[in-house]
Amino acid sequence: MVITDTLTVMKPQNATRIVPAGEFKTKCLQLMDEVDQTGEAILITKRGRPVSLLVPVTPQVPGIRGRYKDRIRIPDEGLPKPFTATEWADIIDNAGTDDAA
16 A cells, blocks of 8 residues: 555555446446445456556544644643652642632
């Protein structure tokens, strides 16, 4: 398979079926539905020579790197340091008490 920016395109050897151009012309919409439902590619030939490949389109999900780029901003000073076990214990011990008093 060849990976493009947003689509995966299959190479001709991945075609599960070969259809002559004349048959494709008469059954075009039916074949498109078939490819969409089965996910299997169809190689279209003209006089026995491969000329086109009908493949399902599947959008690529971006990897984890860069997925949230421009959506999450980390302050210049960085993130606050995590609590230590002692600090967590103090937080839990003081839960429910009113610190404002």
